[in-house]
Amino acid sequence: MYGWLWRHLPGPAAVRVVLLALLAAAVLAACFLWLFPALAPYMPFNDTTVGE
Amino acid sequence: MAEVRTPPGARAGVTGPPRHGRGPRPSSTGRVVYGVVGVAGELLITVGVLLLAFLVWQLWWTDVEGNRAQAGIVDEIAREAVPTADPTAPAGPAIATRHTGDAPVMAEPAHATTFATMRVPRWEGEPERPVSEGTDKAGVLDRLGIGHYEGAAMPGAVGNFAVAGHRTTYAKPFNRVAELRKGDAVVVRTATGDGGEGSDTWYVYRVVSTQVVDPSQVSVIAPVPGDPGATPTERYLTMTTCHPMFSARERFVVHGVLDYWAPVSEGVPEELLAGADGTVGTQDDVTVAELTRSGSGT
Numbered sequence: 001m002y003g004w005l006w007r008h009l010p011g012p013a014a015v016r017v018v019l020l021a022l023l024a025a026a027v028l029a030a031c032f033l034w035l036f037p038a039l040a041p042y043m044p045f046n047d048t049t050v051g052e
Numbered sequence: 053m054a055e056v057r058t059p060p061g062a063r064a065g066v067t068g069p070p071r072h073g074r075g076p077r078p079s080s081t082g083r084v085v086y087g088v089v090g091v092a093g094e095l096l097i098t099v100g101v102l103l104l105a106f107l108v109w110q111l112w113w114t115d116v117e118g119n120r121a122q123a124g125i126v127d128e129i130a131r132e133a134v135p136t137a138d139p140t141a142p143a144g145p146a147i148a149t150r151h152t153g154d155a156p157v158m159a160e161p162a163h164a165t166t167f168a169t170m171r172v173p174r175w176e177g178e179p180e181r182p183v184s185e186g187t188d189k190a191g192v193l194d195r196l197g198i199g200h201y202e203g204a205a206m207p208g209a210v211g212n213f214a215v216a217g218h219r220t221t222y223a224k225p226f227n228r229v230a231e232l233r234k235g236d237a238v239v240v241r242t243a244t245g246d247g248g249e250g251s252d253t254w255y256v257y258r259v260v261s262t263q264v265v266d267p268s269q270v271s272v273i274a275p276v277p278g279d280p281g282a283t284p285t286e287r288y289l290t291m292t293t294c295h296p297m298f299s300a301r302e303r304f305v306v307h308g309v310l311d312y313w314a315p316v317s318e319g320v321p322e323e324l325l326a327g328a329d330g331t332v333g334t335q336d337d338v339t340v341a342e343l344t345r346s347g348s349g350t
Binding site for chain 1: 091106220299
């Protein structure tokens with residue numbers, strides 16, 4: 001998976017490392033912005049009110 | 053990840069698959085198996101990293117975002133300024149006088165409307181937190197901080213001013229709830245936005261008890277806490293949050309009664325000034341006496 005990605009990235013190794021880092025940062029940002037907030041309500045430890 | 057460019061004959065490195073005993077090159081079936089196992093391994097590692105990232109988001113980033121958002125909400129509340137003491141005196145706000153008669157009470161606002169702020173001198177270093185209508189997570193608790201149980205009494209009213217807040221994550225407004233002791237002040241400052249009845253008023257409650265209950269025990273937020281059918285004659289405060297920390301198994305509940313109220317135009321409650329000076333820890337001795345006084349006075 002990552003090997004395939006590495007082979008298909010353009011440029012010398014240094015450029016590929018930078019590209020991979022950027023990709024990883026983008027994935028993490030997407031998780032923080034959209035994925036995790038969408039998942040959080042389904043976590044069992046988030047309910048603080050009485051009753052329900 | 054780096055083994056991809058190594059020649060086939062030298063794939064027995066740390067990250068490569070084990071060398072096949074029969075020859076320098078694995079068979080085509082072997083390559084497929086190694087490929088599948090390799091991808092599965094990479095997927096598992098990726099999932100592990102993402103789970104770790106979720107923990108970082110939930111346990112740290114929601115606090116960062118929440119604190120920023122809640123500070124912004126408090127900043128934007130339209131409310132009266134606290135008057136300073138007379139111009140000749142050293143700078144500093146005037147101290148409000150104690151009012152123990154019938155308190156002005158605001159009308160219950162619309163859902164997700166921020167109508168008050170809360171400060172607890174015992175929680176030195178904690179910022180002023182917004183209090184908003186409703187206790188659903190997505191609309192209030194996760195975004196706006198402390199939530200007021202819909203239908204419960206408003207600040208200063210006879211009945212139970214019941215609020216909920218996160219103890220961990222989402223800026224955790226009630227994180228330090230277990231530090232509260234009998235007699236501690238909980239200071240609520242209202243602001244209706246339109247200056248109506250009960251706006252811009254301090255309500256100083258005193259902690260009476262703390263307890264841990266089952267989540268189904270809704271009687272803790274009844275008008276008379278613990279006695280759902282009774283008609284209230286006292287002005288109660290109830291704070292609920294989860295217990296133990298990082299769990300929703302039980303609820304930590306704090307009960308209090310109104311000690312006094314004061315218009316913001318008269319100054320600030322002395323309890324807040326004591327908190328700013330860092331003398332909160334010495335309050336223990338006096339507050340129990342004050343509590344007994346307030347018990348009959350209000």
